[in-house]
Amino acid sequence: MRFVLLFLLLGLSSCDSVTEEETITGEYIFRKSDEQRYDLATLKPQNRPSYPWQEGSASSHKISKEYFRCKGSAMNPPHIVREGEKETARYNDCGGSDKHSLPLHNGNEFVYPILIDLLNRIQEVTGKPVIITSGHRCPDHNLYIDPSPANSGSKHQIGAEVDFYIKGLEGRPESAVKIIEDFYKSQARYQKQPEYQTFHRFERATNVSTQPWFNKEVFIKLFRANEGRNFDNRHPYPYISIQVRFDRASNLPVTCNWADAQKFLRR
C-alpha cells in the first residue's frame, strides 16, 4: 500500500512539473520605433557604375571585344556538301562561344585593338550602331561557314578580321570606308606616316566587284548585297569586312593558318 502511494505521489509530482512548463509565460519586449540595436548609416540610392560596353551614346553601346565572340552554335544543322546526289563532306558547327574562348594572346582573350577602335569611331561619327555579323570564328565555325581551302586561313580565326554593317545606313557601306580613311588622317599616332594615312585600291581580282582599299595596317572589302553570303552573313545588306594586315605592337605582318588558330583557343 505504501508503494502504491509512493508511485501515485511520484506520478502526481511529474504531472505537476509538466503543467509548470506549460504555464511558463513570456514578457513582451517593448521598443520605441526609433530604437535600434545597431546604428545604420542612412542609405542613399546610387547609380551602378556602367560596364565598358555601355559607354557611348544612348543609341549605340561602345564596342568591346565581347561583341566579337564566335557566333557558332551546336543547334545549327550540319553543313552538308554534295556533288549531285552524293554527300561528299559534312561539317558540324562549334558548340558556341560558351564552349570556347576568344583567340588567346599571352594567355588573355584578344581581338586586334585597331578593329575595336575603328568600329567605335564609325559609331561616334554616324551616331548609329555597328552590327558585327562575324567577328571571331573558331576554326570549327570557320570551316562550317565555308569549307573551301581559300577560307582555311581566314583571319577571323585569330581576331584579326570583322564583318559588319551600320544599322540605319545599311545601303551606304562606303560611308564607313570614308570614316576609316579620316580616322587615319586625324590620329596623332599616324602623323607623318603616309603608309598609314594614304589608302590604295587593290588592283588584283578578288571575290568582290568593288576594288578593296588598303593601307599598311588594314585591308577593307565591300561586299554588295549579292556577294559574300555565308552562314554569319545571312542578312540582305551589303557589308564591310576589315582585315588587319600589320600589327603595330609587334611590328610584324599579321598572318593566320589553321594550326595557329587551333592553338590559341581555350576550350
Ligand SMILES: [Zn+2]
Ligand atoms: Zn566557335
